Amino acid sequence: MSTIKKVAEEAKVSVATVSRVLNSTGYVNEETRKKVLKVIKELDYKPNSVARSLFKKQSMTIALIVPNITNPFFPEVARAIEDVLSSKDYTLILCNSDDNSEKEKKYFEVMKQKYVDGVIVVTSTLTPQYIEEKGIPIVAVDRFIDPAIPCVSVNNIEGAKRAVQYLKSTGCKKIAHIRGPKNITSAEDRYLGYLNEVESESWFETDYVRCGNFNIEQTTEETRKLLNENPDIDGIFAGNDLMAVGVIKAAMQLGKKIPEDLSVIGFDGISLCKMTNPEITTIAQPIYEIGSVAAQTLLDLIEGRVIEKKHHQLEVTINKGQSTKTRGE
Known part of the structure; x- marks a missing residue:
């Protein structure tokens, strides 16, 4: 298994130079940068994601906390969120809270420790004060929490x-x-x-x-x-x-x-x-739209873009099945 030290040796540069190339920080002349990238490709070197998250205090990971993963509504929302995030190279972690405040708080503590970049949450128990104290970008789905916290739902x-x-x-x-x-x-x-x-x-x-x-x-x-x-x-x-x-x-x-x-x-x-x-x-x-809007809103928060609309209230429609009479029957 290749290491950053092995890359540095093959490219005849310092470990610090390889690190600057990987993290796009500091100055590296173009010829050296290309040489380092060539060696990285040849050695099939994969940076240690844990080490990088500790260094950058960023993990390219988002948590989704839902109350009941057995309710099909939430996996369908999760699918939309994952589609948006994966297109931006983020990984999604799915957490099941059972609408239990202690489980939700435990998840938040773990997310903070692991430098998770943001959280999308469906909660009826967490207070705005608690969420604010965690200092993690957050978007609520389905259930309104507080005017200061972006939310995606329907009327x-x-x-x-x-x-x-x-x-x-x-x-x-x-x-x-x-x-x-x-x-x-x-x-x-x-x-x-x-x-x-x-x-x-x-x-x-x-x-x-x-x-x-x-x-x-x-x-x-x-x-x-x-x-x-x-x-x-x-x-x-x-x-x-x-x-x-x-x-x-x-x-x-x-x-x-x-x-x-x-x-x-x-x-x-x-x-x-x-x-x-x-x-x-x-x-x-509009389940897929709810998930995709929530994911994009969270990415805007993480990346420091202005949130022009904090509260999205999407439209519902009637899907007519066979469990109701037709009009006039």
Whole structure:
């Protein structure tokens, strides 16, 4: 295995000169630079990335911290982030936090020690003060943290309103909501959007809202209880697509037909929606765009460019599947 000392010996220069060539620091005349680069190529020398990061306090590495890697939404976001970063020669490290503040803090400490250049994070637990103390460039995805921290998301309130409006347009008369955790801003906003559309309806009852906790199994159990207690519910807005799967599972267990007896609409637009039977109607986030915008924003921060827009709120669309009736049915 070649070393920097071996390169210096073959090129008949000092180790310091090789280092200047590798790091593009200090003056090296053109003839010497070409000679060093030629030897590097001949010896197939690969600089020690750990040593270089310690020297430059830079690692060309970005961390992505997500709450649940088993939720397909996050790997789809990660794919877009990785595409952007790899095109700029950055490496992506993926961290799973389980929405646990201690795990998130531990990751931040490790990132600081390893000179990770920046972090993209989905969090509901870290405070702006804690993040500021770490002094690492950061961009939030999906969940707003603080006005000073760039964030890429969608308008969850408006998206939820569109979901309920769509169910109404297909003839649903009593619409329930399976919501996500109360401590997650996006879940709370989707609940508020639902509430804005139904609280003035004569049929609305607070009992029509149940918590599925972004979990298929919990959603299935809560939906069974909901439909057993309120058999006349004919539409359900699930706070994400995974919970929509749980809703459909519960409905089928109770012998209900989708969408004839119950229309179901989700939120996110993950690829899974097209693989279920029936295919799930969903409020689709521009997932790839969210990831790519977050990655580019972080690169701008790292490289000292002016961030003209700190908060990106992207548009959602309705992806119509088979889990809702067509309008007028």
